[in-house]
Amino acid sequence: MPYQAGKNLPGERASKLGHLEVLKSPLVKELVKNFEEPSEVELDAPVNWESIPASGEQLDIIFSVDGSIQTIEDKTPPYKALAFVKTALMKIDQVALSRIDKVTPHPFALRDLMTDAALYHATVFPLRHVKVPGLTVYDAVRQTIFESVKDSSLYGEPMETLKWLAYEKWSGEKKNLEEFQCPHIGCESEHATLPYDAEEGVCSNCGNKLYITDMLGFHHDMAENAASDSVGTAYMNIHETLLLFTGIRYFWNNNKDTLKRCLFFKDGPLQIRAQYSKLVAPIRRFLAHAYKMGVPINVVGQEKTGYFVEHLDLIGRNANKGQLFIPDHKYICEQIQHRSASGEPYGKDTNYGAKIFLILDERHHFVLTLPITTGNMKAFILDPQIDLLMGLPNILATLPTILSNRHENALLPIELANSIASLSTYPSAQVLKLFADANIKK
Numbered sequence: 131m132p133y134q135a136g137k138n139l140p141g142e143r144a145s146k147l148g149h150l151e152v153l154k155s156p157l158v159k160e161l162v163k164n165f166e167e168p169s170e171v172e173l174d175a176p177v178n179w180e181s182i183p184a185s186g187e188q189l190d191i192i193f194s195v196d197g198s199i200q201t202i203e204d205k206t207p208p209y210k211a212l213a214f215v216k217t218a219l220m221k222i223d224q225v226a227l228s229r230i231d232k233v234t235p236h237p238f239a240l241r242d243l244m245t246d247a248a249l250y251h252a253t254v255f256p257l258r259h260v261k262v263p264g265l266t267v268y269d270a271v272r273q274t275i276f277e278s279v280k281d282s283s284l285y286g287e288p289m290e291t292l293k294w295l296a297y298e299k300w301s302g303e304k305k306n307l308e309e310f311q312c313p314h315i316g317c318e319s320e321h322a323t324l325p326y327d328a329e330e331g332v333c334s335n336c337g338n339k340l341y342i343t344d345m346l347g348f349h350h351d352m353a354e355n356a357a358s359d360s361v362g363t364a365y366m367n368i369h370e371t372l373l374l375f376t377g378i379r380y381f382w383n384n385n386k387d388t389l390k391r392c393l394f395f396k397d398g399p400l401q402i403r404a405q406y407s408k409l410v411a412p413i414r415r416f417l418a419h420a421y422k423m424g425v426p427i428n429v430v431g432q433e434k435t436g437y438f439v440e441h442l443d444l445i446g447r448n449a450n451k452g453q454l455f456i457p458d459h460k461y462i463c464e465q466i467q468h469r470s471a472s473g474e475p476y477g478k479d480t481n482y483g484a485k486i487f488l489i490l491d492e493r494h495h496f497v498l499t500l501p502i503t504t505g506n507m508k509a510f511i512l513d514p515q516i517d518l519l520m521g522l523p524n525i526l527a528t529l530p531t532i533l534s535n536r537h538e539n540a541l542l543p544i545e546l547a548n549s550i551a552s553l554s555t556y557p558s559a560q561v562l563k564l565f566a567d568a569n570i571k572k
């Protein structure tokens with residue numbers, strides 16, 4: 131990378147001539163000549179497309195969750211940075227939806243559909259060089275995360291959901307919180323925990339305050355006076371997951387028969403990455419428990435970008451409509467991630483479902499994640515089978531009724547949740563920037 135401009139001297143510019151010199155090299159010329167562009171990509175492994183199973187019953191209560199994040203950074207030193215995060219859960223009215231023109235929906239019709247049908251949550255984190263009186267950035271972010279999950283505008287419901295998952299309240303047993311690393315610098319005891327159902331407590335080793343949200347491990351992405359941008363992204367993903375399971379928890383506690391009619395969508399894979407994956411094991415245990423109780427949870431994650439989507443682009447060209455393909459661990463490692471399959475099973479700690487490639491028709495090719503019906507995630511991930519995908523027949527019966535024709539490979543519930551959660555449209559990034567500037571420059 132060229133040198134950046136300093137205060138007194140201009141920055142270095144990458145020389146255009148440099149590229150010419152490279153192309154003059156006989157070796158480079160010879161190599162480039164050999165790089166043919168194949169007309170068709172050949173895969174080393176067969177793609178085992180299967181016909182989709184007979185569809186079941188249509189699910190008539192549909193929810194969708196999405197989030198967005200915008201980091202606002204001052205362009206001048208000391209480069210103060212804030213991260214704004216927004217998440218939304220919306221209920222899709224199937225009857226109202228069926229009346230809407232799928233190709234050119236009237237914006238007012240969409241607005242009416244979304245009124246009173248969504249829960250919103252917004253928060254902001256100080257990332258770098260922002261002062262919160264009496265607190266380091268580290269502790270300010272920890273406290274903001276805790277207060278944000280308790281958001282009173284949502285009546286603290288996402289916090290109840292976090293406790294419901296973390297203490298496995300759905301099991302009826304009073305389980306302890308799994309031990310985690312104390313976030314206090316200098317302590318870092320690996321045995322921090324909280325008593326059943328507690329939201330706050332103290333570390334038994336250092337005596338400092340602990341929040342239940344500390345178990346998620348946000349502190350690994352922070353230094354005392356700066357937090358990585360990934361804190362905001364991780365918070366968004368965790369909060370989306372909590373909103374999703376707030377819906378599931380509500381029906382689980384109040385009406386399991388209604389829960390069976392629900393379909394939940396999440397934008398992105400059913401995955402919580404890196405240290406934040408502490409919630410994945412309890413979620414899998416809940417999903418397996420629900421299935422055993424005769425209440426399959428219909429939840430689907432849709433990926434719109436990334437390696438899996440690019441891969442579907444390649445293999446989908448040769449597939450017929452009405453087919454799906456479930457890649458196993460070996461296929462994902464070697465064909466999609468381009469790594470050796472000898473390592474840990476793909477998604478072992480981070481995913482609560484299996485990936486499928488689905489060719490519904492010519493215009494709708496999907497990369498989806500669906501939970502599985504067995505508690506043995508490892509066996510499942512190594513060799514997933516179609517009949518273990520939770521709720522697949524009913525989900526397949528529902529998908530054709532909620533396709534969007536406005537965008538390729540789009541589902542209406544996800545498109546609508548996108549439009550609510552998008553920070554770039556609501557409010558505008560420019561407004562956020564002015565707001566942030568006013569606060570930062572005090």
Ligand SMILES: [Zn+2]
Pocket residue numbers: 312313314317318319322333334335336337338
């Ligand atoms: Zn401690």
